[in-house]
Amino acid sequence: MWEILWVWGETFLRWLHVIAAIGWIGSSFYFIHLDYSLQQREGLPAQAYGEAWQVHGGGFYNMVKYLVAPARMPDDLTWFKWEAYATWISGFALVVAIFYASANLYLIDPAVMALSPTAGIAISIAALVLGWAVYDGLCRSPLGRNDTVLAAVGFVFIVALAYAFTKVFSARGAFMQIGAVIGTIMAANVLMVIIPGQRKVVADLIAGRAPDPVHGRRGKQRSTHNNYLTLPVVFVMISNHYPLAYATRFSWVILALTLVMGAVIRHFYNMRHQRQPSPWWTWGVAAVCGLAIVWLSTLGPAQSERPRKRADATAASPVKFAQVEDIVISRCSMCHAEEPVWAGLSVPPKGVLLDTAARIKANARQIAIAAAWSNAMPPSNVTDITAEERDTLGAWISSGRD
Ligand code: HEC
Structure with missing residues (x-):
């Protein structure tokens, strides 16, 4: 009986996780698109940055973006945060129900590192916290002022972590762990940076103070990171069902290539949304990454000491x-x-x-x-x-x- 309840608990949790993630990713894609398609026109209110016209579900929408804030605070504001929080909470609950509850089967592999379940779980949780702390530190450091440098350093950091995880956890545990670190960074961006910044802006406006534009800039930077990480993180989540991705020798390189692949595909759409010429080269890069992934997966199982031949x-x-x-x-x-x-x-x-x-x-x-x-x-x-x-x-x- 307990087993049946457990299985259903896990099933419903997974359902919730997927739905919450759809809500989060959907609204995030929507706002990125909206942001990029804003046009500056005459006659907009003084603080407005641009507007966009959209048609959906039988009606027309006129969206206006205020870069710092409108002159007067509206009475009713819709916040977007529970999509992110619910995704993280249900995701972490799934990690607990699967990877921590059956750590011996899913998280730890004695052939990689002989860890007790408690030690494995402690390292996994510590890595989630530290992953965020290092990423957040990088964004706030002087590196954070140059988006390209920050992206390059962030990429190296994530790939290095992925490699390190393959030396600590089972193949499956390692891949899920890097997905959980990325997901945690994304959710923490919302919880620790984007939403608090917006709250300060709202409080300033209500108090009649001029809000600090740094909150808007910082929020935008984190939200752009989340946007570029979306496709790779979804790949990691479904890859659990594809052993060739997570349980082959170069799973960490496969992860690195999916980061590039996901980011260039997002970039293609980001450019189009801005009505820029479509960067078709991105599909070439994505295809090369895809082929490289297929080839890497043929090089045999992870942690096998035997030569490739x-x-x-x-x-x-x-x-x-x-x-x-x-x-x-x-x-x-x-x-x-x-x-x-x-x-x-x-x-x-x-x-x-x-x-x-x-x-x-x-x-x-x-x-x-x-x-x-x-x-x-x-x-x-x-x-x-x-x-x-x-x-x-x-x-x-x-x-x-x-
Ligand atoms: C300790 C128990 C255990 C042993 C031993 C075991 N498996 Fe599994 N196997 C599982 C579990 C648990 C799953 C489900 C994993 C999941 O939730 O994705 C599974 C899933 C599978 C799947 C389905 C994968 C999918 O995602 O559809 C295949 C195929 C498979 N095992 C093959 C094997 C082979 C071949 C062996 C022997 C070399 C083996 N298993 C040994 C427990 C075991």
Whole structure:
């Protein structure tokens, strides 16, 4: 009974997380578009920066932006913040429910670093806090005055963290951790910088003081960062279902390339929204990054000590199905069976059954993706599959699996 409630709790939480993120990303994309499409026209109020006309849902909208603030405070202001907060809160709850509650399966891999669950969780939380602190420090430092330099340094910082995580957590844990750090930076930008700045501006206006324009500038900078990070962070979130992304040797480089890919695609739209010539080159860069990602993912599982050419070496001696069956039965079937014997599992995970010869053959491609080309399975290598055994599975798939 508890298990069923747990599974549903996680399901509803995931639903909430996706919906909240849609709300946040949707409003963020909308405002970026609006901001870039503003036009300066005569006849606008004195403090107005520009206006835009839009049509949606059967009506026309005339949006006017006030750069610092309007002369008089409107009585009713809509704030956009709960989309961000709800996304972060539900996301963190999911990390707790999956990665912290089953740290041994998802967060830690003794072959990477022998951590206790408590130590793993403590490092994970500390990294969320420190990631934000360093990023925020960079933005406030003199570097923060030059947007391009700041972006370059921020990029190196995130990629370095991603690399460091692959030396601490399991492959899956490491990838999720970098996604959580980026998501935390984005939500903290809203909570700690954008909203407090806006509150100060509102308070100043009500008190009849001239608001400091620094709040508007700072808010805009953070909001632009969030905009460029959106596509990569969504990729990290869905990549959990794609072992070739997170459980191959160069997952951190794959992350770096998705940061570039996501940012250039956003840039394309940002330019178009400004009615600038479309920078078509961005799609070329994105395609090259995409191809590089595909290629990197073929270089084999993470944390494998064997040289890269191993697959060719094993392919020389044909693999018998009996060998494959032995490996899968001894390393996988305790979890992937009708009635798993692994403590805490009551149904085969994701409905994948690997307990008979026929089922193993039927799932050949899935087995290759999860256990030969990547090391996503077994989770944290709890059943100690060896690199040779992974190669045998790989060779079986490439030799036509009979
Ligand atoms: C300790 C239990 C356990 C062992 C052992 C195990 N798995 Fe899994 N497997 C899981 C869990 C849990 C999931 C679901 C992961 C998730 O939530 O995405 C899973 C998911 C999968 C999936 C589906 C992936 C997806 O996203 O659809 C495949 C394929 C798979 N395992 C293959 C294997 C293979 C092959 C082995 C043996 C080399 C193996 N597993 C060993 C627990 C295990």
